[in-house]
Amino acid sequence: MSTRLFRARPARVVPAVILAILILAIAGALGWAAIAAIVSEGSGSAALSSGFSGFAALGTMTWAAAAIITAGAVITVLGLIFLIIGISPGAKRNIGYRAQAPEHAERFEVVLPTSALSNLAAAAADSVDGVSSVRAASNASSTNVTFSTPVRDTDEIRRDVDAAVTQRFASIAFDRTPTVKVRSQRRPA
């Protein structure tokens, strides 16, 4: 078995939930129109158009009508978005870690999610004197740290924050140590 134990790419749960709800909404609308038609006709052989007058209005439109062009454009764009979301692999969420398999395990895999990387960087930056608050955002290969400080001259603190975060990352046996980028934001005390 060579599949990885942790999924590195997003599972596209949110778009799938949105699409599933959209399918349910279409099903609901279609079902409602069908039941309305059957009830109004009172027989199983009812035509769908007898329950909802919109279908007759549709028949009087031309293909060049603005509503039809808009609907076509919206459906095309939605289809393109769903297709791209389905095919594109998405950003990696896990950072590999060098770990030797112990003797009583055939495979040993250790990963840190990007959120863990951000928290590590934020904690390291938070320990530097002069920093009042920290935000950190990471992808699989780099971390952006933004700190705010009431101090006017931020260069020295920025160097200290960079050193603290770089040193923290260097102390961990990553497959590839993430790069660190530090920005400062002056906040009046």
Next chain:
Amino acid sequence: MKRLAAGANRTGLIIVGLIFLVAGLAVLALSFGLAAAVAPGLTPDAKLQPVAAVFALPFSAVIALAAALILAIIGVRWLAAQVPRKDSAKPLRMQEDARSGVTTVTANVIAAAVEDDLEDTPEVVDAQAILRGTARRPELVLHVDVDERADVDAVVADIADRVTRNASHALGVPLSAVGVEIGIARSRQRRQRSVRL
């Protein structure tokens, strides 16, 4: 570390995306008169009467109701598939010979013991474990939240040396795979780390 329906989601998105894309492009082609070359009657100023006539056919309401039901089933099943699954191992059969008695252990019991063992590691704040696979080829998937100042390498070494050995001894076989996901627990407030004098 729980499993999500990634494959189903991507397949579904691609299929629906393709259907929408083809349908949308077909409507646009008709609207801009590009289809007139293929089908001479379908000019942009043609009416949508042939489309509306489909909905006026007898029994179309019953067919629409059936289609709505099928769509509803697809939608509900797809939504239900989004619930993350633990996929724990089925109860492990530990006996050598079933004729002399049966010994079964549920995966959750082993997982709970491994979680307790993990929390003995210094600097581990919280731990979750899932046992997958079979009694002969067990797989352990772990998530540990360690303190933000913890020595991550020391935590990993402790899991590799002590926790996996204990689990492997308890099960009586080497583990076929061990996966560890490390989270960092932030101390919420600086106040929690400070002392007021």
